[in-house]
Every structure is written in C-alpha cells, then in structure tokens.
Amino acid sequence: MNRYGIDIWGKQHFDIKDGKIVVNYRSKPAIIDIVKSVRKKDISGPILLRFPHLIQKQISFLYDTFSKVQKEFHYKGSFNAVFPLKVNQYPGFVKNLVKIGKPYNYGLEAGSKPELILAMSYNNIGSPITVNGFKDNEMIVLGFLAAKMGHNITLTIEGINELENIVENAKNFDGVVPNIGLRIRLHSSGIGIWAKSGGINSKFGLTSSELITAIEILKNNNLLPYFKMIHFHIGSQIEDIAPLKKALREAGNIFAELKKMGAKNLTSINLGGGLAVEYSQNEDSFHKNYSLEEYANDVVYLLQDIAKRKNVAEPDIFIESGRYIAASHAVLIAPVLELFSKEYSQKLLRLKEKNPPLVSELYELYKDINKKNALEFLHDSLDHMESLLTLFDLGYIDLEDRSNTEILVNLIIEKAIKLLADKNHKELLSIQDRVQEKYLLNFSLFQSLPDNWGLKQNFPVMPLSKLNETNKRSASLWDITCDSDGEISFDIKNPLFLHDVNLEEEDYFLAFFLVGAYQETMGMRHNLFAHPTEVSIDIDETSFALNNIKESKDILQILDEIGYDKNEVINILKEKIKLALNNKQEIEKTSSMIKIFLQDNGYLKTDIIQPDFFKEDK
Numbered sequence: 001m002n003r004y005g006i007d008i009w010g011k012q013h014f015d016i017k018d019g020k021i022v023v024n025y026r027s028k029p030a031i032i033d034i035v036k037s038v039r040k041k042d043i044s045g046p047i048l049l050r051f052p053h054l055i056q057k058q059i060s061f062l063y064d065t066f067s068k069v070q071k072e073f074h075y076k077g078s079f080n081a082v083f084p085l086k087v088n089q090y091p092g093f094v095k096n097l098v099k100i101g102k103p104y105n106y107g108l109e110a111g112s113k114p115e116l117i118l119a120m121s122y123n124n125i126g127s128p129i130t131v132n133g134f135k136d137n138e139m140i141v142l143g144f145l146a147a148k149m150g151h152n153i154t155l156t157i158e159g160i161n162e163l164e165n166i167v168e169n170a171k172n173f174d175g176v177v178p179n180i181g182l183r184i185r186l187h188s189s190g191i192g193i194w195a196k197s198g199g200i201n202s203k204f205g206l207t208s209s210e211l212i213t214a215i216e217i218l219k220n221n222n223l224l225p226y227f228k229m230i231h232f233h234i235g236s237q238i239e240d241i242a243p244l245k246k247a248l249r250e251a252g253n254i255f256a257e258l259k260k261m262g263a264k265n266l267t268s269i270n271l272g273g274g275l276a277v278e279y280s281q282n283e284d285s286f287h288k289n290y291s292l293e294e295y296a297n298d299v300v301y302l303l304q305d306i307a308k309r310k311n312v313a314e315p316d317i318f319i320e321s322g323r324y325i326a327a328s329h330a331v332l333i334a335p336v337l338e339l340f341s342k343e344y345s346q347k348l349l350r351l352k353e354k355n356p357p358l359v360s361e362l363y364e365l366y367k368d369i370n371k372k373n374a375l376e377f378l379h380d381s382l383d384h385m386e387s388l389l390t391l392f393d394l395g396y397i398d399l400e401d402r403s404n405t406e407i408l409v410n411l412i413i414e415k416a417i418k419l420l421a422d423k424n425h426k427e428l429l430s431i432q433d434r435v436q437e438k439y440l441l442n443f444s445l446f447q448s449l450p451d452n453w454g455l456k457q458n459f460p461v462m463p464l465s466k467l468n469e470t471n472k473r474s475a476s477l478w479d480i481t482c483d484s485d486g487e488i489s490f491d492i493k494n495p496l497f498l499h500d501v502n503l504e505e506e507d508y509f510l511a512f513f514l515v516g517a518y519q520e521t522m523g524m525r526h527n528l529f530a531h532p533t534e535v536s537i538d539i540d541e542t543s544f545a546l547n548n549i550k551e552s553k554d555i556l557q558i559l560d561e562i563g564y565d566k567n568e569v570i571n572i573l574k575e576k577i578k579l580a581l582n583n584k585q586e587i588e589k590t591s592s593m594i595k596i597f598l599q600d601n602g603y604l605k606t607d608i609i610q611p612d613f614f615k616e617d618k
C-alpha cells in the first residue's frame with residue numbers, strides 16, 4: 001500500500017485507516033467524512049480545514065522539549081517564544097493560537113504596523129511582543145503606546161536611526177519605555193531557498209561597530225537599562241543544523257561582550273525563526289537533518305558553554321519559530337473535477353469499414369494486449385501514434401482516424417498500466433512519465449500554494465480515499481486558472497501516483513498538507529479566485545464539530561476589493577439588460593439570474609443548474 005510518505009511528513013498527526021486518511025486524534029475522524037459534512041452545507045470548491053489541536057500540539061511540543069532539555073542541563077535562563085505574525089495573520093488561526101498559547105505565556109512577533117496593531121489587540125497581556133523589521137517614527141510611537149497599555153514589548157532595532165527615534169520618543173512618554181532589542185548582523189548565514197536574512201550581507205542587523213555606537217547612544221541617554229535583548233534570524237526553513245550552531249556561537253559571544261560593556265539588564269538572546277518542517281514524501285529525499293530535541297540541545301548546550309567560559313549569567317532564550325508552529329494546522333482540500341483521459345472511452349471509437357492500416361493495427365494491439373506482451377505493445381502503440389499524427393499533418397488521414405488513434409492509444413495505456421501494475425521497474429516509471437494522467441483540481445495554485453509557484457516548494461499531497469486500492473496513474477495536477485504555470489507536473493524523482501476514478505460515480509479529493517505557514521496571505525487573486533472557504537475542525541472523543549465557517553468571498557466582494565464599486569457594476573449590468581430586452585418579465589428574470597452568480601464565489605461547480613434554481617432570489 002502506498003502511504004504517500006505520511007509517516008515522514010505526517011509526524012503522527014494523520015494516519016490511514018480502512019483506505020481513508022484519518023486525523024490521528026481522539027475519535028480519529030476520516031478527513032473525507034469531514035469534507036462531506038462541510039459540502040452538505042451547500043459549499044463547493046476548495047476547502048481549507050484548520051485543526052486547532054495541531055496548533056496546541058506544536059506549541060506544547062516546543063515548550064516541553066525546551067523545558068526538558070533545560071532541566072537536563074540545569075540551565076538557569078528561561079525559555080520564551082513568540083509567534084511571528086507574518087507566517088499567518090488569519091483570524092481563524094491567530095485567535096486559536098493566542099487562546100491556546102495563554103498558559104505558556106506564548107507571545108506574538110510583529111514586523112509591520114498592521115501586525116503590531118494585531119499583536120496589541122490579541123496578545124495576552126504579560127506575554128511578550130517582539131517587533132522586528134524596518135520601523136518609522138510612527139511604528140516606534142505605536143511601540144511606546146503598547147508599553148503604556150501594559151504590554152511586555154521589545155522593539156528590536158535594525159539601524160541606528162531607529163534608536164535615535166526611540167531616544168526622542170522616550171522624552172515624551174514620562175518614563176514609559178518599551179524594552180529595547182538590538183538585531184545583530186552575523187557572519188554566519190543559513191542555507192536554502194529562504195536563507196537571505198542572515199549573513200554579513202543581509203538586509204538586516206547592526207555591525208559590530210554599530211553595536212558599540214548603539215551602546216554609547218543608550219548610555220548617553222540613560223536608556224541602557226531598557227536594553228534587554230539581542231536578536232538574530234538566519235533565515236526560514238533552516239534544513240541543516242550546522243549554520244545555526246555557528247550563529248549561536250557568534251551571538252553567544254556578542255551577548256557576553258555587550259554585558260561586559262555595561263549592558264547589565266541584557267538578559268535575552270532571541271534566535272529568530274527558522275526551525276524547519278519536513279515536507280518530503282519520499283524517504284530518499286529528507287529535507288532537514290535534525291529534530292527539535294537536537295535543536296534544543298544545541299541551543300542550550302552552546303549558550304551555557306559560552307556563558308560559563310565568559311563568566312556571564314546564562315541568557316533567557318527567546319525563539320520566533322513560525323513555520324514549525326503553523327504549517328501542520330491547515331490542510332487544503334481540492335476536489336478533482338476531471339481526468340483528461342476519460343474523454344477517451346471505447347464507446348467513442350468511430351472505426352470505419354476500411355481504416356488506415358496503422359489504425360487497424362492499433363485496434364489489434366488493444367484487443368490482444370496481455371501481461372506478457374504489455375510493454376512491447378505499449379511501445380508499438382506509442383510509435384504508431386507518432387506515425388499517425390505525422391500522417392494527419394501531411395493530409396493522409398482524416399479527423400476521425402486521428403480521433404480513433406488518440407482513443408486507442410489511451411485505452412492501450414490504461415490496459416498496459418493495469419497489466420504491469422505489480423511491476424515496479426524503471427521502464428514502467430519512464431512510461432508512466434510519458435503517459436501522465438492530468439487531474440483537473442478545483443483550486444488555484446496561485447491563491448492556495450504560492451510557494452509552489454514561486455519557489456517550487458513541494459507540499460505533501462495525497463487522495464483522501466481509496467488508499468487500499470491500486471494507484472498506478474502517474475499524475476500531473478492542474479488548477480483551474482487560465483495560466484499554464486498553474487500546474488504541478490509529474491516528477492519522476494518524486495512521482496505521484498493516483499487512482500483511476502470515474503467521477504460520474506464517485507467524488508475524488510486530493511489533500512495538500514502543511515499549508516498553514518505563509519501560503520494564505522501570500523496567496524494571490526490571479527484570475528480573481530479568492531481565499532477558499534475555511535472551517536475549523538474541533539474533535540472530541542466521539543465526533544467532530546465544524547466551527548467558524550468562513551465562505552470564500554463572492555464575486556461582488558472580490559470586485560469590490562480590487563476597487564470596483566459594487567453598485568456601479570450592478571447598475572451597468574441592469575442598464576445593459578434593459579437596453580437589450582424590452583419585456584419587463586424577461587428583464588427581471590435575466591437580472592435575477594445574474595444576481596445569483598454575483599453572490600456566489602468564482603470556483604467551479606459540478607452540479608448542473610436546475611431551472612427552478614433561478615425562480616426566486618436566493
């Protein structure tokens with residue numbers, strides 16, 4: 001049975017039972033049953049399922065692991081964490097996160113003014129807020145206001161001018177000053193497609209000489225007591241632990257040196273994010289080379305070692321892992337709309353009294369193919385097809401012959417793959433590469449998996465059901481945008497095999513996993529496809545509940561968001577209908593039909609529209 005690598009990327013969050021994926025928690029519901037109950041509510045198109053218990057699981061695993069390691073090492077500093085909002089700012093996620101994070105004192109990180117406002121609103125008072133990124137005077141004022149509201153906030157300075165802004169504002173806030181952090185620029189940097197945030201040429205952080213200047217400015221303005229934290233972030237999805245260790249040594253020594261320079265209240269090192277997620281579906285290509293335990297061991301051991309050698313107190317540890325916390329909580333469900341080869345069925349053959357000899361031969365191959373000759377017949381048929389297509393281009397055969405060719409070759413491929421199913425040799429793989437089945441999925445790659453489009457990031461994908469049946473169709477996945485980049489092609493190194501399904505008889509859904517980090521806000525409205533319908537799934541010992549259903553935006557809302565005036569659109573449509581039709585009843589009927597579409601989302605529907613659907617205003 002193909003488990004689609006669920007044991008590699010799934011981390012026991014999910015399992016397979018009776019041929020279906022189940023959520024491996026309490027009553028262990030099958031995801032397909034969850035999807036069916038959502039669709040019963042008249043919801044079609046793609047669905048984003050959120051699992052709050054997976055946010056809980058990741059947060060508690062993070063805290064428990066560090067707490068265990070700190071105990072083992074008798075480490076005296078504390079452990080603290082904040083969630084970087086840029087990874088997922090959606091309310092369906094953030095509201096759950098702050099509720100779950102409360103007992104841990106789990107905080108939020110903000111990198112822009114809107115994110116800071118979110119943090120000031122939703123963060124639990126007392127839990128830390130850290131602020132990174134470039135800040136103008138307004139953003140710094142916001143930081144002071146947050147401190148005034150009682151938030152435990154640290155403004156991390158990216159450049160000397162930000163520090164000068166803090167000095168100026170401190171004069172106006174009667175002794176209320178946020179904690180100050182300094183982002184340090186390290187020599188070491190991460191590796192991988194996201195690692196542009198670290199290193200000596202990185203966009204962010206203070207050089208050694210700027211650090212010394214910063215300490216002087218703080219001293220001269222009596223603000224040194226507010227300097228509490230140094231911060232670094234060497235990039236996202238750090239797949240190799242080595243650069244992190246190097247960065248830790250560098251940061252640990254800078255921490256000790258700054259304390260020696262008089263920064264008495266400097267107590268914390270903030271390691272930023274970067275904890276990697278295992279996206280691989282394939283045992284031969286693991287993405288990361290460490291576990292959370294190893295990461296925690298390295299952090300605690302190295303910081304303790306430096307503190308001992310330099311004779312300073314062991315620092316409080318802060319981390320800002322986003323991807324690691326958020327990725328697993330969301331699963332995107334995309335209904336399969338069509339299998340392209342299904343257009344080629346035997347009943348569509350239009351064989352003539354006298355066919356071109358190669359077509360007749362194709363027909364013989366189709367009739368006579370068996371287990372022994374399957375590979376040979378498959379090769380022959382592909383050869384014949386090449387020849388027949390050339391003959392068509394030269395005008396020697398007609399469209400009916402060409403259609404018969406396409407149908408017969410597809411039928412032969414289907415038979416051959418079934419006959420060869422138990423073989424798994426290289427040649428079969430290369431044939432499957434040539435004869436991919438195209439699965440059309442009701443979703444937009446640009447909206448829901450932008451990192452696949454922009455960075456070629458793979459997300460684990462598998463069908464929700466039929467997992468105890470043979471799956472030998474080499475699959476390429478197409479989205480419904482009118483863009484040829486909206487495709488996940490078959491990759492012979494990382495092959496995806498799906499089932500042969502008859503969509504007239506049964507539904508078939510694919511699920512993309514680990515989509516909870518970065519994908520939602522970065523998703524774009526290419527072709528005006530909106531964020532999919534989202535639902536939170538709360539699971540107990542006996543069943544599951546659908547909560548916080550947010551339907552995908554309707555067509556009018558989407559037009560409104562890109563700057564059209566809804567009423568103007570409606571009025572123009574009405575005017576045009578009036579001009580074209582002169583019968584009052586027809587005008588009303590046509591208008592109300594269009595209105596129904598305006599109030600629905602733009603994803604595709606599979607049902608045939610019934611005439612009575614239009615009778616009344618829905």
Ligand SMILES: *Cc1c(COP(=O)(O)O)cnc(C)c1O
Nearest residue numbers: 233236237273274320321322323
């Ligand atoms: C993006 C970012 C993070 C989060 O990184 P992950 O790889 O998602 O853990 C943390 N801190 C800072 C400063 C960031 O810019």
